[in-house]
Amino acid sequence: MRIAIVGSGKMGKAVAELAEKRGHSIHTVVKGVENAGGRALTHERLAGADVAIEFTRPDAVVHNLERLIELGIPTVSGTTGWTDALPRITGMVELRRAALLHAANFSIGMHLFFRAAQELARCFRGRGEFAVSIHEEHHAAKLDAPSGTALLLQQRLWAEEPGRRFPITSVREGTTTGTHTLTYDGPHETVSLSHVARSRQVFAAGALAAAEWLPGRTGVYTFEEMLFGEST
Ligand SMILES: NC(=O)c1ccc[n+]([C@@H]2O[C@H](COP(=O)([O-])OP(=O)(O)OC[C@H]3O[C@@H](n4cnc5c(N)ncnc54)[C@H](OP(=O)(O)O)[C@@H]3O)[C@@H](O)[C@H]2O)c1
Numbered sequence: 001m002r003i004a005i006v007g008s009g010k011m012g013k014a015v016a017e018l019a020e021k022r023g024h025s026i027h028t029v030v031k032g033v034e035n036a037g038g039r040a041l042t043h044e045r046l047a048g049a050d051v052a053i054e055f056t057r058p059d060a061v062v063h064n065l066e067r068l069i070e071l072g073i074p075t076v077s078g079t080t081g082w083t084d085a086l087p088r089i090t091g092m093v094e095l096r097r098a099a100l101l102h103a104a105n106f107s108i109g110m111h112l113f114f115r116a117a118q119e120l121a122r123c124f125r126g127r128g129e130f131a132v133s134i135h136e137e138h139h140a141a142k143l144d145a146p147s148g149t150a151l152l153l154q155q156r157l158w159a160e161e162p163g164r165r166f167p168i169t170s171v172r173e174g175t176t177t178g179t180h181t182l183t184y185d186g187p188h189e190t191v192s193l194s195h196v197a198r199s200r201q202v203f204a205a206g207a208l209a210a211a212e213w214l215p216g217r218t219g220v221y222t223f224e225e226m227l228f229g230e231s232t
Contacts, residue, residue, distance in 0.1 A: 002027040004049040011055035014204035038063035051211045074099040076210045080148030090220045101214050103223035104148025106206025113195040121160035130184040137171040137179045145170040
């Protein structure tokens with residue numbers, strides 16, 4: 001496949017490196033400095049690309065998606081912090097019969113963790129003596145807090161126990177790739193479930209798998225729908 005990489009930060013570089021190892025070619029790399037408001041995403045620049053993989057910033061992603069949808073390039077986006085714009089972007093994708101797969105977290109282990117967390121929430125439903133919390137830690141350069149993954153986890157837990165608070169605490173320091181922990185803390189005992197991403201390769205591999213899956217489809221998909229079927 002010929003892949004357009006939009007955003008050449010830590011994730012864009014990790015995806016490009018892995019894509020070449022897997023025999024794909026990098027059609028173009030669109031950098032932040034040339035692409036204010038998505039202006040570098042032109043028909044000429046993208047012509048011949050089979051798919052775009054977008055990892056940029058919360059303030060850039062929506063312009064990029066708008067341009068890529070208009071150009072009809074199937075797009076995988078891992079940028080976080082833009083869920084408010086999702087309904088509008090979904091409307092655009094449907095109108096244009098375009099294709100978008102987005103995920104706040106491209107790790108398979110994390111999506112299995114969500115399922116285990118929901119099971120835990122079912123077990124602890126109604127047990128008010130346990131204080132429940134979500135804690136997430138990421139490297140100091142991560143811009144959004146709470147993480148998109150923590151917000152997704154919170155939604156999944158609300159689905160199991162709607163009336164309960166699932167407060168999130170966030171730490172931004174050092175170079176840690178990403179840790180999420182769900183804790184039920186009782187008066188004399190603690191139960192916790194953690195997911196630790198040891199390297200960003202895990203996200204690059206997931207995004208690339210999504211880019212291999214998306215072309216030929218239309219509509220808006222999540223990584224979870226790709227992994228477990230479109231009805232999840
Ligand atoms: N879904 C997942 O599994 C997953 C995993 C890791 C990270 N993320 C998310 O992915 C995003 C990127 O993470 P990262 O670690 O790669 O961040 P990063 O290292 O800070 O890189 C962001 C890059 O985006 C570029 N950029 C900004 N505006 C742009 C634009 N309009 N067009 C093209 N490029 C633009 C920046 O370029 P300049 O510096 O030149 O502006 C920078 O190189 C974040 O939102 C992060 O939370 C998601």
